[in-house]
């Protein structure tokens with residue numbers, strides 16, 4: 001896949017940002033790539049963002065600029081759930097925002113109010129916050145990811161943020177850190193010399209035609225799986241996420257090909273768990289998809305409004321899509337080594353297709369955490 | 380911007396104007412009833428602007444007025460402001476400026492103007508300079524939106540220019556091929572649909588065609604539109620209802636099938652006693668039951684109705700997990716089954 005390089009870099013003109021290891025990594029990685037670099041104050045940056053928000057250029061054009069700035073809010077956030085669907089009690093480090101990979105369905109298009117690629121370089125603040133919050137409840141089973149407001153590895157070749165986070169978590173094995181990606185970038189992991197007993201590398205999976213037509217600048221499914229296999233060879237455990245599962249042409253054949261590919265490159269024992277989530281979206285996203293990707297048909301289907309106010313496939317359609325994927329996985333994982341779970345699904349869906357629904361988000365989070373810990377002990 | 384142009388006032392016979400030269404025309408030749416009435420009562424108040432061109436004159440501004448004069452006073456001379464020929468880009472810009480100084484362009488005129496301007500100006504310059512003058516938002520999105528209307532068929536353009544079709548619907552219809560547009564217009568004409576219904580129907584046809592990956596004509600055929608509109612026993616309102624129902628069934632087959640089954644089973648209950656609603660069922664194994672109580676006797680009746688519900692077919696199908704129902708619904712309308 002083609003890696004992202006910005007045309008323009010704007011750096012917040014504050015000593016801790018200028019001198020941050022993140023800023024230095026990025027500047028050294030773009031050397032010779034013809035990126036213009038400017039150091040600007042907060043007000044000027046706010047004005048530029050405002051200007052770049054004009055509807056016609058805010059989505060695609062904005063990503064040509066990389067903004068290196070400070071996160072003034074919280075870094076550690078809980079993945080938001082709703083009462084009526086079961087969530088997996090996941091935490092996120094908000095280290096960067098936006099993504100250059102252009103998936104048609106990407107929620108960031110509707111969610112972010114800044115069109116630029118953003119990296120937060122105030123890592124001292126990040127570590128201070130993690131130190132004060134992660135240890136407050138010693139019984140809490142933290143699974144922490146970085147791929148919520150961006151792809152975990154989309155900018156890794158520039159910033160090496162994941163490597164810095166691995167260093168931080170290396171002597172804290174009680175916390176599990178997950179890097180979730182649609183790239184095939186592995187250098188950080190294969191070159192890493194430190195401990196990896198709490199690191200999960202995670203890949204999004206989808207039907208091949210969804211990958212080709214709706215995930216426009218990502219690595220192919222096979223490239224991701226080759227990367228996953230390299231990570232396994234380097235001593236890491238893998239998780240996979242079928243999310244969003246989309247009702248697409250030739251669904252069963254295309255999905256079968258993807259599942260076959262998974263087990264061509266990975267053994268069931270390499271995969272800790274696989275999550276399944278069906279396509280869902282807020283109305284604002286549908287408008288953006290129609291505008292930016294007029295050929296995409298994903299928003300035209302039979303949807304109902306879920307309890308989270310998002311449009312989702314009619315319940316029986318979701319059930320049918322999930323059943324297909326689950327059966328395909330189980331046909332390879334005959335010993336049920338891989339834990340399967342749903343992302344944001346109703347207890348009814350769990351009861352129909354998996355084991356009995358967890359009684360709470362914490363219960364599901366705890367099960368996934370325990371599964372990781374028991375496998376890591378075996379490494 | 381046009382202050383430097385010098386004009387001479389002249390009366391020119393219609394035959395002296397080269398009316399076939401429509402380089403600067405942005406309006407559709409159509410029926411302009413109000414303008415026609417005003418010209419026939421008070422004559423031409425604003426002269427048209429022309430420039431010398433060969434033996435006759437080329438029209439820069441005033442095409443609509445000339446259409447009317449040709450129709451109602453073909454033998455009369457026309458009041459003209461004559462100038463030396465400006466470059467073609469300026470002629471067009473002058474026509475747009477003259478039109479927008481007194482009124483808002485209709486969407487088709489705006490589309491024609493943008494299309495003609497693009498022969499002379501860069502897209503960025505058009506967006507910056509001309510869109511604000513046309514009272515259109517200065518953005519690439521708006522530019523593309525209006526420009527796309529040039530692909531409307533002739534009839535759809537006339538309907539849009541005369542506001543018979545609202546802009547939102549025109550923007551959906553333009554995604555159909557020319558013959559599909561004609562078919563769609565036949566439907567809205569036969570049903571005498573108003574603006575809101577035209578919008579809704581255009582959107583339904585477009586979205587359903589995307590959903591099934593087929594053309595709009597195929598959706599109109601699957602919905603049986605031709606049979607419905609040619610049924611002389613139906614009133615326009617009834618035709619509209621039938622078409623809407625057919626389109627919704629195509630768009631939401633599972634919903635319609637579950638709703639139909641629910642309604643059938645719920646009809647065993649007196650809706651004045653308890654009101655049954657399936658919406659919760661679309662996500663969970665639950666239905667909603669609602670009732671008010673006015674007296675103790677009333678309460679007893681409600682309890683009796685609830686007890687009947689407990690043993691009903693409705694409860695057995697909708698409250699318990701019923702694989703048969705789920706399977707049947709799941710098989711209907713799933714794209715991968717098509």
Ligand code: SF4
Nearest residue numbers: 099101102103106151
């Ligand atoms: S890779 Fe993830 S974050 Fe990036 S565009 Fe695709 S969905 Fe969005």
